[in-house]
Amino acid sequence: MTILSQIPDCVWPAIPGKAGALALALQYQLEHIQWMPGDQIRLAQFGQLHRVLAEAFSKIAYWRDTLKRAGFESGRTFSEVQFASLPILDRLAVQGLADKLVNPSVPGSHGKVYKGSTSGSTGTPVVFYQTDLTQHFWRALTLREHLWQRRDFSGKMAVIRSNVNTRVAGNWGAATAQVIKTGPACTLNIRADIDEQLDWLHKHNPDYLLTHPSNLKALAIRAAEHSVALPRLRQLRSFGEILSDDTREQCRRAWKVEIADIYSSEEAGCIASQCEHGAYHVQSENLLVEIVNDHGAACEPGEIGRVLITTLHNFAMPLIRYEIGDYAESGAECPCGRGLPVIRRIMGRVRNMLKLPDGTQHWPSFPEDRWIGIAPIQQLQVVQKSLDTIVLKVKSTRDLTATEVSRLIETFQQTLKFPHRITVESVASIPRSKNSKFEDFISEIA
Numbered sequence: 078m079t080i081l082s083q084i085p086d087c088v089w090p091a092i093p094g095k096a097g098a099l100a101l102a103l104q105y106q107l108e109h110i111q112w113m114p115g116d117q118i119r120l121a122q123f124g125q126l127h128r129v130l131a132e133a134f135s136k137i138a139y140w141r142d143t144l145k146r147a148g149f150e151s152g153r154t155f156s157e158v159q160f161a162s163l164p165i166l167d168r169l170a171v172q173g174l175a176d177k178l179v180n181p182s183v184p185g186s187h188g189k190v191y192k193g194s195t196s197g198s199t200g201t202p203v204v205f206y207q208t209d210l211t212q213h214f215w216r217a218l219t220l221r222e223h224l225w226q227r228r229d230f231s232g233k234m235a236v237i238r239s240n241v242n243t244r245v246a247g248n249w250g251a252a253t254a255q256v257i258k259t260g261p262a263c264t265l266n267i268r269a270d271i272d273e274q275l276d277w278l279h280k281h282n283p284d285y286l287l288t289h290p291s292n293l294k295a296l297a298i299r300a301a302e303h304s305v306a307l308p309r310l311r312q313l314r315s316f317g318e319i320l321s322d323d324t325r326e327q328c329r330r331a332w333k334v335e336i337a338d339i340y341s342s343e344e345a346g347c348i349a350s351q352c353e354h355g356a357y358h359v360q361s362e363n364l365l366v367e368i369v370n371d372h373g374a375a376c377e378p379g380e381i382g383r384v385l386i387t388t389l390h391n392f393a394m395p396l397i398r399y400e401i402g403d404y405a406e407s408g409a410e411c412p413c414g415r416g417l418p419v420i421r422r423i424m425g426r427v428r429n430m431l432k433l434p435d436g437t438q439h440w441p442s443f444p445e446d447r448w449i450g451i452a453p454i455q456q457l458q459v460v461q462k463s464l465d466t467i468v469l470k471v472k473s474t475r476d477l478t479a480t481e482v483s484r485l486i487e488t489f490q491q492t493l494k495f496p497h498r499i500t501v502e503s504v505a506s507i508p509r510s511k512n513s514k515f516e517d518f519i520s521e522i523a
């Protein structure tokens with residue numbers, strides 16, 4: 078790893094510039110904190126949480142009233158029990174409260190304030206505010222993830238995502254640009270079709286590739302079909318959607334590489350990253366994550382519940398016990414020894430949950446190898462219309478025969494573990510949502 082030096086003839090050890098020094102100073106602390114026992118991390122976290130709550134209490138009327146009801150007093154201890162008595166704010170509540178959650182006078186030391194909005198696939202977007210300080214943490218946690226994964230910074234990074242143009246850059250981007258010397262990066266917009274993406278990847282021959290899981294899966298399947306090798310590829314990186322075991326398997330099959338996934342959101346930043354053991358560790362220095370059951374109590378390891386986020390450094394629009402919309406399974410301690418809490422699995426959203434007539438619910442999965450051999454299907458999406466009605470949207474290279482349709486229906490009835498009334502609908506394409514995400518199962522009755 079080569080640290081960038083601001084003094085050209087003093088490269089070893091390097092003397093970083095101001096931005097590099099700031100980034101490394103934070104990284105030094107993150108390196109130390111991650112090995113602290115969980116209860117000590119929690120204690121320090123509540124110390125920082127108190128600062129956010131005090132700011133919200135003094136400047137934002139909604140929080141002043143809410144915190145007062147929970148017994149908050151500036152300068153006095155606010156216990157975990159008191160914190161857990163604060164109301165849960167879901168997306169609808171945040172949309173409804175809108176500007177009432179915004180700090181009218183953010184401390185100048187936090188830098189500029191930026192307005193953003195989620196580009197969610199359904200409903201009204203959530204408007205949020207961030208600061209230079211929150212961006213600083215986003216970059217630090219991105220760099221930490223590179224370090225956890227022991228990436229070779231001299232490699233070439235390929236990125237396929239939304240909101241980018243096709244270009245080549247000299248470094249991997251903001252997280253490393255002023256800190257560490259990296260190899261080049263190349264970006265391509267995710268709207269490019271899969272064959273074009275594969276040609277582009279073949280041409281660039283990257284060491285690493287970052288994109289959405291659904292895109293990785295489509296690329297891996299096509300690469301395996303056409304024997305497109307990426308000889309330098311060492312690791313895949315994914316974000317923005319649920320990463321299935323099936324996708325991991327397809328990527329191993331196509332390129333013999335593993336995927337490192339990042340759990341993040343536009344409004345909260347980096348929530349959890351995977352360590353070398355594959356566990357998702359909550360980035361506790363930046364946010365407090367709760368996983369709660371239907372009664373609002375904290376889930377035990379192995380239990381699935383709703384994810385609540387509390388941001389620790391966002392003073393522009395503090396998100397406090399914000400229900401982000403995902404369900405996740407709480408995890409036990411990780412053998413790596415880090416004290417950062419573990420999320421075992423991220424399950425998805427309510428709209429990705431299958432509901433059966435007997436009242437049970439689960440997140441279904443549709444491994445490609447179960448249905449891909451039945452018909453020349455290029456893309457498939459399962460939509461639950463009512464408790465016992467399912468529509469399979471299918472994009473195929475030709476019309477399906479009656480036999481293929483009935484085999485497909487039978488296979489999906491087995492996969493869904495219920496004799497749903499299934500109809501197959503032929504479609505010209507299954508577009509990605511506004512934020513370029515793809516869901517293979519959508520429930521319209523959630």
Ligand SMILES: [Zn+2]
Pocket residue numbers: 352353354355356358411412413414415
């Ligand atoms: Zn770990």
